[in-house]
Amino acid sequence: MTDRDDLDLPPTDEELRLAARLRDALEGEGDAFADALRAAHSPGELSRTANDALVDAALARAPGRPGGRVIRVVFGVGAAIVAAAAAAVVVATSSLAPAPSVTLSRSRSAEDLFDQPFPREGGTSARVERIASARQRDLRHNRYARWGVRP
C-alpha cells in the first residue's frame, strides 16, 4: 500500500481522537505546543505576565547587572589562578628536570679556521670560501640538532 492509498482511506478512531485533541488545544490556552503553533500562525498580544517574565530574564543577562559582574569576576579570578598555576608548574618542573640539551653552533670568529698568518698578498677568496664552507657545516649541524638527530 502506498502513501496515496493511505490518504484515501477513512480516518481511524485513533486519528479522530488526536485531531479532536489538537483542535481543543488550539482553541484553548496552556498547551505549550499549541500556543507556539498559534503564535506562529497569527501572533496575538503578549500577556502582561509573559511580557514581564521575558523582560526580567533579558535584564538578568545584560552587562552591568550585579549578577553578571559577579560571574565575570569569578571567571576572571579563576583564569588568573589557572594561569599562575601553569606558570609555576613550568618553572618548578624546569628546575627539577633539565631541558634536553641541544648544542647549537653559534656565530663566532672564524680565526680558528686558520693556523698561520695569511700570505701578504692574495688568498682572500680562498679564506672567504673556507669560512663559508665551515659555517655551512655548522648550519647543517644546527638543523640536525633541532630535529633531534644525533651523530
Add this chain to the structure above:
Amino acid sequence: MRRAWLLAAVLAMTGCTAKGSSPDGERCGPATSAAPVDDVLLAYLSRARALHLEADVAEASGDPARAKAALSRLIDAPEPRPAPEIDEVVADTRARLAEIRARGGDFDAAERDVGAGLDRAREPTYFRGHLYEVLGLVHERRAAALEKAGRADDAKAARARAIDASEEAVKIQDHVLQRVAPSPATSGARP
C-alpha cells in the same frame, strides 16, 4: 613578589625556563651572546664568496675596475646582523680592495680601506695582522712611486711607515701564534 609572578608569566609565555633555556635547549634571554649559525648568515657568506670569485675573474682578465666594483658591492651591502664572521669577511675584503687600489697607484684610497678594515677587526687576530701587512705594502708602493717622482724625502718617510706597519703586523701575529696551539700544518688553513 609581584615581580616574581610577572617574571614567571613572561617566561611561560616565551617558552623559556628559569634556567635560561627554551624547551629545545636553546638558551634564552641575556645569557645568549651570539646567534646560532643560520640561513641568514650563510646567505651573506655565500654572497661574499660569489663576489670574491667575481673579483678573481676580473683580476685574472686584467680588469681591476670590475674587481673593485664587485668587492665594493659586498662592502656597501647591508649586513643582516652583527656577527664576528661578517666583521672578518668585511675586514679581509677591505684588505683586498687596498691591495688592488695600491697596485693602481690609488694609495690614499687604499689607506682608507685599511683603516675601515681595522675598524672591523679590532681584536688581535690574523685578520687584523693581515691588514697591517697590507698597510705596509701600500706604504712600500707609495714609497716606490715617490722615489720615481724624485721625492726622495717623502719616499723615505713612506718606507719608514711601511716598516712600522710591518712591525705592527708581526707583533699581532706573534700574539695570535702564542694564543693558538702550533700545528704542523703548512697549508695556512686548518681543515
